[in-house]
Amino acid sequence: xxxxxxxxxxxxxxxxxxxxxxxxxxxxxxxxxxxxxxxxxxxxxxxxxxxxxxxxxxxxxxxxxxxxxxxxxxxxxxxxxxxxxxxxxxxxxxxxxxxxxxxxxxxxxxxxxxxxxxxxx
Amino acid sequence: xxxxxxxxxxxxxxxxxxxxxxxxxxxxxxxxxxxxxxxxxxxxxxxxxxxxxxxxxxxxxxxxxxxxxxxxxxxxxxxxxxxxxxxxxxxxxxxxxxxxxxxxxxx
Numbered sequence: 001x002x003x004x005x006x007x008x009x010x011x012x013x014x015x016x017x018x019x020x021x022x023x024x025x026x027x028x029x030x031x032x033x034x035x036x037x038x039x040x041x042x043x044x045x046x047x048x049x050x051x052x053x054x055x056x057x058x059x060x061x062x063x064x065x066x067x068x069x070x071x072x073x074x075x076x077x078x079x080x081x082x083x084x085x086x087x088x089x090x091x092x093x094x095x096x097x098x099x100x101x102x103x104x105x106x107x108x109x110x111x112x113x114x115x116x117x118x119x120x121x
Numbered sequence: 122x123x124x125x126x127x128x129x130x131x132x133x134x135x136x137x138x139x140x141x142x143x144x145x146x147x148x149x150x151x152x153x154x155x156x157x158x159x160x161x162x163x164x165x166x167x168x169x170x171x172x173x174x175x176x177x178x179x180x181x182x183x184x185x186x187x188x189x190x191x192x193x194x195x196x197x198x199x200x201x202x203x204x205x206x207x208x209x210x211x212x213x214x215x216x217x218x219x220x221x222x223x224x225x226x227x228x
């Protein structure tokens with residue numbers, strides 16, 4: 001079954017870091033970028049960045065530059081997103097999503113179920 | 122960053138209705154526009170890519186149109202399963218920004 005399985009909910013204190021995992025199955029992990037998108041409760045979707053699982057190349061939204069790191073472990077088909085210096089503003093559901101390219105068009109055709117990260121003192 | 126603005130923010134409709142949701146980009150994005158549906162507590166699901174291409178498995182009552190800066194998502198003959206929140210997203214340039222969402226409610 002083609003799917004992305006994410007790690008479980010996290011509770012962190014302000015200033016801490018969180019690392020969320022996203023395990024791919026049912027397709028070749030290195031064939032597609034993995035993107036990370038977050039959503040605060042009742043809010044819209046915010047794209048954080050992408051990672052190419054083959055090369056390890058990454059691209060981050062400027063808002064998260066210096067605070068986010070996206071990595072991978074190809075041997076277990078898993079992508080990771082680590083966010084540091086957490087504040088309450090980072091409380092959100094974090095999604096990983098597979099990027100798919102058709103001609104020159106990009107879209108996210110497969111999503112994980114999301115990981116709730118709560119930041120509270 | 123490219124700003125994406127959806128209208129309306131919320132919409133009430135009945136089963137069987139036809140609804141149109143619009144999305145406007147702050148600059149031209151050609152046809153680099155995707156639409157997603159999200160239900161409460163669930164991840165978004167892709168409906169339309171490249172402005173007008175229907176994702177595999179998505180019912181044909183969903184359609185998309187537009188290019189440049191103005192786009193529409195049309196849902197013909199609303200079904201109970203269609204009541205959800207809809208987001209547009211541009212993939213013309215990074216960061217890949219989303220609209221704020223349109224909540225479609227049952228009248």
